[in-house]
Structures are given as structure tokens and as C-alpha cells.
Amino acid sequence: MCFYGQALKMCRIFASCALVALLLAVVWADHHHHHNSKHSHEGEMACHIVSPHNADFAFALYKHLNAKAAAGKNIFYSPLGISTALSMLSAGARGDTHTQLFSSLGYSTLNQTQVNEAYGHAMQMLNNSQENQQLEVGNSVVVRTGFNPLPAFLNDMKQHFTGEVFNVDFQNPSEAKKQLNQHIATKTHDKIKDLVKDFDPQMVMMLINWVYFRGQWERPFNHNLTAKRDFHVDENTKVEVDMMRKTGRFDYYRDRANFVTVVLLPYKSNTSMMIVLPDEGKMKEVEALLNKDHIRNWHDSLYKNNINLSMPKFSISAEASLDEILMEMGITDAFGDRADFSGMSDEVKLKVSKVSHQAVLSVDETGTEAAAATTIEIIPMSLPEAVVMNRPFMTFILEHSTKSFIFMGKISNPTAQ
Known part of the structure; x- marks a missing residue:
């Protein structure tokens, strides 16, 4: 890509x-x-x-x-x-x-x-x-x-x-x-x-x-929902982070065969952030299979789903x-x-x-200037999938017109400078 x-x-x-x-x-x-x-x-x-x-x-x-x-x-x-x-x-x-x-x-x-x-x-x-x-x-x-x-x-x-x-x-x-x-x-x-x-x-x-x-996020997080939560760097280490939260319909894919959950967060442009969250204890297995074909397959398999997303705020x-x-x-x-x-x-x-x-x-909650707007989101009457990024995850910043990976990496510890 x-x-x-x-x-x-x-x-x-x-x-x-x-x-x-x-x-x-x-x-x-x-x-x-x-x-x-x-x-x-x-x-x-x-x-x-x-x-x-x-x-x-x-x-x-x-x-x-x-x-x-x-x-x-x-x-x-x-x-x-x-x-x-x-x-x-x-x-x-x-x-x-x-x-x-x-x-x-x-x-x-x-x-x-x-x-x-x-x-x-x-x-x-x-x-x-x-x-x-x-x-x-x-x-x-x-x-x-x-x-x-x-x-x-x-x-x-x-x-x-x-x-x-x-x-x-x-x-x-x-x-x-x-x-x-x-x-x-x-x-x-x-x-x-x-x-x-x-x-x-x-x-x-x-x-x-x-x-x-x-x-700017296409749909910003609400500052008032951000709260202190634990992030598990590994099985023996945890750190406290500001965890942002948002519920809504997201592009989502659950690849059970390869132990990953994928969520796409769009910006107000032709770029987006793809989050790849390995199952607990499965980071090495996911890293071993990581290539552009899997990314393309995950991207092509995304579908709109009701998600309760928790994501750390970090620098x-x-x-x-x-x-x-x-x-x-x-x-x-x-x-x-x-x-x-x-x-x-x-x-x-x-x-x-x-x-x-x-x-x-x-990464933080909003990318908006001072403004006011009212939106009403209507979602299905079903319990949302919970995606809690409280353990190491991979991130990719994708630019779609040139099909480029602008940035990519692994966030193992959001509190590390």
C-alpha cells in the first residue's frame, strides 16, 4: 500500500x-x-x-x-x-x-x-x-x-x-x-x-x-471521557495512561486465525490510522506474519461495526x-x-x-478548532464490541491517494519518551 x-x-x-x-x-x-x-x-x-x-x-x-x-x-x-x-x-x-x-x-x-x-x-x-x-x-x-x-x-x-x-x-x-x-x-x-x-x-x-x-480525527474523542487506566507493557509491567474512549461505528475486522483485531480511524482527509491489536500474548506471532499482503487483506476485510473503543493518549x-x-x-x-x-x-x-x-x-482527543455542532448517531440495538488498547499494539499511518505508509511502528509503552 x-x-x-x-x-x-x-x-x-x-x-x-x-x-x-x-x-x-x-x-x-x-x-x-x-x-x-x-x-x-x-x-x-x-x-x-x-x-x-x-x-x-x-x-x-x-x-x-x-x-x-x-x-x-x-x-x-x-x-x-x-x-x-x-x-x-x-x-x-x-x-x-x-x-x-x-x-x-x-x-x-x-x-x-x-x-x-x-x-x-x-x-x-x-x-x-x-x-x-x-x-x-x-x-x-x-x-x-x-x-x-x-x-x-x-x-x-x-x-x-x-x-x-x-x-x-x-x-x-x-x-x-x-x-x-x-x-x-x-x-x-x-x-x-x-x-x-x-x-x-x-x-x-x-x-x-x-x-x-x-x-484531525474525522470524529474526535470526548475529553470528558478520558480517564486514568492501566496499560500492560508486558505480563510483569504496567503503567498508568490517559485512556481515551469513544463508542460508535468504526471500520473493524477481527482476524481470529491470526490473533488480531483491526480498527481504522480516519482523519478529515485522505489519510487514516490503522490500529493492529494482537491478542494478549500474541505479539510475536503477529509480527512474524506482518507484511503488506496481510495489511491489504485486513484493510479490504474491514466492515462497519458498533465499537466501544479505548485508546491511550500519548506522545x-x-x-x-x-x-x-x-x-x-x-x-x-x-x-x-x-x-x-x-x-x-x-x-x-x-x-x-x-x-x-x-x-x-x-495522539490526543481532538483536532478541531473552536466550533459548535450537534450530531445524533443512531446505532443498532446490540452490545458494542469492546476494543481496549491496554497492551502493545501496532500503528500505521496510511495515505490513500499515493498508497503510501507515511509512518508505522509498535507502541509498547505509551509513557516512554
Whole structure:
């Protein structure tokens, strides 16, 4: 699936942002190969060419992140952001380095022109303003003063990835770090303030992607119904959370064979949050089967049902260094002396030194401005299904026009910062 608007003032119900920084440092490589691709026109929905591959990459990445996560730790990241940043990197890669990037991203049947065009189309759609939603996706290419990347690479960044290019004096590390963190904080509305902590003094270029989302629930929770309740992190640990409650008709599916309950919570836009709640003690079994096909099947199986929903109010942040994980996923040459980024520079040989990612997520009752309205909901005369999210659950933020996973993760402890 592949899922991505703008404008909302005052109150928020969900705010989240993420970004990926790719740091490139000078290195001596052994060889250069040029990857040629034929230009092809992919039509109006070009972004859908990469969406199923991005979904596969998202779940492969989840399994690696989950394998390294400590027990009870939250996982949250932007598959869209990471795929975009790596696709920017691939535009300057050649030979085996390019092959490994495309293989890990799932793009082996595509060429770079198709991928560039897909992201060019996605950027336009994702940044298309919507009345009740704020979604901003963008990229920057930060170049060391005095270093001159190939014009063709910079043109690809500007044309297809809406990349803004600017210079930074990396020889003044403290000032450079301050400038970069201020840039990232501005783009993420001060949600991510300190991602760049240090960098290789030889660094000549940084690729940055950011994703910022802010949306209103289609049907807000009532503040007056929120109350303190226990959330069971595991069988031995419980924490107290503010539990929001709402009764109504929701898109719902109970997959008994795979031990999950699925609820879809729409925003006032073309995005929605899918909640996947494993049965008690069944998180590992659900994680083992997690892939885009199961998500699609659950999404297609949803039906309107009378639900008494209890959901924690929370704000979390997750940060990860992706170097080791990406190497485990097959992107190895990019980090070593065999790296071939001759599509970025024909004067200086380059490699990747660091890949960093940070994402934050806040969920509360309402996303409405001051207003008054009266609604009367008529429901069947039957006892509602009770869905109580008082144990670890998985969440997916889906954007429907581009069929993208903007964000995904596992909430193990809503009180952890």
C-alpha cells in the first residue's frame, strides 16, 4: 500500500514527523561503473510504480528494527522518508553500489528514471494542500563549501525530489551543526531539534528528508471521557495512561486465525490510522506474519461495526542509526571503499558515513478548532464490541491517494519518551 496535504491551525490530535540524514564523506574507491536507464513516461499515477516495493521495504525494515529493539521499547519511523532518502542516494550511485540500493529497496525491475519520475509525482501529490490536514514532505541537499557535485545529480534532486540545495561550511563543525539542526527543526515545525549530533570532518554532502503530518480525527474523542487506566507493557509491567474512549461505528475486522483485531480511524482527509491489536500474548506471532499482503487483506476485510473503543493518549519519540541495519539488508558497498557514487562527483570518490533517523508521534482527543455542532448517531440495538488498547499494539499511518505508509511502528509503552 502506498499512503500522503496542508493547513490546520490551533488544536491538534495527531502530529508526527520524521527525517533521514545521509552523510557522505570522501573515500578512495576502486572503480566506477555507469548505470544507464532509458527514459520512459509512466503516466499520471507514476508513484504507484514504487509503492508496493516501498511497502515490502517498510516491513523488512520493521523486522530488523524490532530484532534490535530492547523489550518494551517503542518503534516508530517513516518508511516513506527512508525510502525517499535512499532513492535520492541511488540517483548518484553506479555499478554494484546502485544494484545493492535498488535490490534492497525492491526496485530491481525498475530503472532510475522510473524511480525519479515516481518520486517527482509523489512529491506533487503529497504536498497538495488539503483543508483539514497538514502534510509536508521535502528534501535538502547540503553541500560543503567548495565542493561541486555534478550538475546532473543536482538537477535530479531539484526536479524529482523537490530538493533545495545550499552550502554549509563543514570545516566549522559547531556552526555547521547548529545550522543543520535549525534547518531540520524549521522543516519539522520544531518536532525534531537535535538529530545532527556530530559528523565526519571530511563530510562533503548531506542528504536530508523530512516528513511532517498533522491531522484531525474525522470524529474526535470526548475529553470528558478520558480517564486514568492501566496499560500492560508486558505480563510483569504496567503503567498508568490517559485512556481515551469513544463508542460508535468504526471500520473493524477481527482476524481470529491470526490473533488480531483491526480498527481504522480516519482523519478529515485522505489519510487514516490503522490500529493492529494482537491478542494478549500474541505479539510475536503477529509480527512474524506482518507484511503488506496481510495489511491489504485486513484493510479490504474491514466492515462497519458498533465499537466501544479505548485508546491511550500519548506522545513518543524514537531515534535510530540505520547503518548496520541497511548493511544487513544488502546495502554494503555504499559504506566502504568499494562505493561508487560517480553520479554525484567525477572528481572526488565518495561513500556513506552515517544514516540517521528520528520520528515523533503525538495522539490526543481532538483536532478541531473552536466550533459548535450537534450530531445524533443512531446505532443498532446490540452490545458494542469492546476494543481496549491496554497492551502493545501496532500503528500505521496510511495515505490513500499515493498508497503510501507515511509512518508505522509498535507502541509498547505509551509513557516512554
